[in-house]
Amino acid sequence: MPLSGDGATEQERAVRRGRPAGDRAAKRAELLKAAASVIAREGYANASLRKVAQRAGCTTGAVTYYFANKQELVTALAESRFDAYEAMLTAGHDRTDVRGLLERWLKLVTGDADFWPVMSQLLAHARYEPGFAALIERRYARYREAQAELLAAGQAQGTVRSDIPADLLADQLSAMGDGWMMMHPFEPERFTPERVRALIDAAATLIAPGSGAGESGAGAGAGDGAPPEVC
């Protein structure tokens, strides 16, 4: 509408020009949230575009207007989730603070009730969605590498046990996270905040150096924040 003097200043127009798609990005984000909600509540196999549209309060056509494909929708959803994941991981904190990483992981994963269920559903189906698997593999690998680097740094500083190579440790930590992620939505009553904290504390204990001989369990200290002997 170049001729309609709508009272917008030059600067405002420039801002508008900055996001040429108008509210496209916002609407897409809204639809992604709806999709996440549906997947979390009904599972990937039962998630249809119709349900997504219903939850977003629009028609099916609107969904396919913003996302050409169901696959595009799902891929975009996965991207956004991995973005959050990565932001968590690289959130300008001390790069060797393994304990901090676990805490941030805990916060991310418990902050958004949908996060775990959605991620587990996406991962479970990634293998069978052509083009989708590649995306997850790529981003997942990046995440694991970052984690391995962090653990290696911890080993250099002596805050992480050195008798297991960092990459194996990273694999084990992320596998643990995946396992929890998969089982959490399945039996949520088992994953009370206290138990999750206990699990995280235990994980910290597992990768701490020189542990194993003590009498008092790390799990016993669950809920008291960071046990002094870890990290």
Next chain:
Amino acid sequence: MPLSGDGATEQERAVRRGRPAGDRAAKRAELLKAAASVIAREGYANASLRKVAQRAGCTTGAVTYYFANKQELVTALAESRFDAYEAMLTAGHDRTDVRGLLERWLKLVTGDADFWPVMSQLLAHARYEPGFAALIERRYARYREAQAELLAAGQAQGTVRSDIPADLLADQLSAMGDGWMMMHPFEPERFTPERVRALIDAAATLIAPGSGAGESGAGAGAGDGAPPEVC
């Protein structure tokens, strides 16, 4: 099926004796195998009764004849998988041999190429399949308890670290297994036999007592069987 007097002679029945519970059970087992294969190859979301029938070499009607529902088929499949899992766990070995457990787990999981993919798909959908979730929760809990018992016995014998309660350790070990199970079908090239062994060795190191201070990594010794300092 002992109640169906089908007019078969004693001899005919004797011939049949090799099959566990008559033709019906055999046919059901055959269909379950087909279902497992389809799920492993195409994913749960894309697995249809038609495909199962096709792979089993029979008609769609036959499948619904032996299994009233799709849900019944899937549930029976899950039961059979957990049976194998439990048999593995309780296979008359030394009940305190944690290392042996890991080895048996490894053998089970690498022996049948479909085991991991099928299990991960079933678990991923358990939450959303009414009546199915309960089954998995029950059997999974039983498995975890058995594992916790085994770990506790190990702690009593001093072969397992005691600074983490056995139930937390069991949770962590099984979560690790779940995580690998989920990622394995997804990037199989990452899970070479050597690396799987290294991961298991590292897991053994993780739960061993008094570890963590050494310089040489357990993972470095991957492939050489059981590192002496573990278990």
Next chain:
Amino acid sequence: MPLSGDGATEQERAVRRGRPAGDRAAKRAELLKAAASVIAREGYANASLRKVAQRAGCTTGAVTYYFANKQELVTALAESRFDAYEAMLTAGHDRTDVRGLLERWLKLVTGDADFWPVMSQLLAHARYEPGFAALIERRYARYREAQAELLAAGQAQGTVRSDIPADLLADQLSAMGDGWMMMHPFEPERFTPERVRALIDAAATLIAPGSGAGESGAGAGAGDGAPPEVC
């Protein structure tokens, strides 16, 4: 039902064995007729499986049960039409009877009111239906070759003009047929039986040898059967 003595003789069973698909072929033929009717009445672009099902008096699912694809349905329809076409062409008559060919062509094409419209719609869309174009090209070529052979034989006998190669003549005759086929459903009132006969007579005159100088037109004799001077 191998055990049910249904009173069928050995021979009857053999017959049944001959068409293993039961009434499958019959049902398919029925659906093909419905499809032809829909295409003739509504045009290819507006022909949907739903409409075909409606006309056949069954559900959409039934159609896709007998034909995996819309393309398969359309292809089968084209095949059946070409079968009729070819049967017409090779109907055990005198292979050099060009006039007879034109007559048979006329009968085929006027006998089934749907024949012309359906064929023209199929041909018009063949180019854009992957895998369908090949079929038509193949069968169409065969038809044109047979026609060319027939015309060549006529040339050898002196009943067909020899100043134009038989293959070009065949091309022209079939193009004429195609052109009529295309325009016929479009302005049916122009194609009265009388006019069609006149066109055929004129076509016969066109390809007859030594024509062109006479005063009385072949078209003037339309309706009086076969003008003596032709063929």
Next chain:
Amino acid sequence: MPLSGDGATEQERAVRRGRPAGDRAAKRAELLKAAASVIAREGYANASLRKVAQRAGCTTGAVTYYFANKQELVTALAESRFDAYEAMLTAGHDRTDVRGLLERWLKLVTGDADFWPVMSQLLAHARYEPGFAALIERRYARYREAQAELLAAGQAQGTVRSDIPADLLADQLSAMGDGWMMMHPFEPERFTPERVRALIDAAATLIAPGSGAGESGAGAGAGDGAPPEVC
């Protein structure tokens, strides 16, 4: 659009004078070209307004802005094609030059690669597009009449055979043209320029007077321009 006083100065209008009827007509023509291209490439059944817009480099809204309906677009396209056809036919040449007509027809039809495919698609669907059929019938009839007049004049001059009434000859010639038009986009490799010329030469031979008894075929001379004995 002479009635729209759009405030343009005399000079501005002069500049515009090159374009037939202002911007609107130019834009419509542009869209028509895009529509023709889409129909030629994808077929009528697969041609959507979206694709037309895409090929024209504008939005869907723009198309519906310039053409109220899809039907209006298609109708306008047909009109423009028939305009070209008629212009070809009545292009101030000798009105009795049948050979010249065929040559001009050849040039038109081979000059624009899209002409044949588009026309055949439009004709194929004319029957089923309400309001569209009438248009084609009218214009097609006019074209056939003009052709019949020309042939009648040829008969009077002795350059066209007189044993077949002019209107029947016209029908046959145009049917031939339609038939080629329909088959050409379908198997383009069969319609090399040489063969098209041979076909046209043969057509000229067909309608020439006193032909048919000679031994040498007109088709054999294909490519050498106009055989002396024809027209």
Next chain:
DNA sequence: GATGAATGAGGATTCATTCAT
């Protein structure tokens, strides 16, 4: 026991069209 025909709801996707801006 087993078949396979048939159903009908639901899947994703495409499309012409409308309309506020």
Next chain:
DNA sequence: TATGAATGAATCCTCATTCAT
């Protein structure tokens, strides 16, 4: 004048399930 968001119906197709045989 032109945009592009949004609609809702229609597209083809898949599927679990039923049922007469």
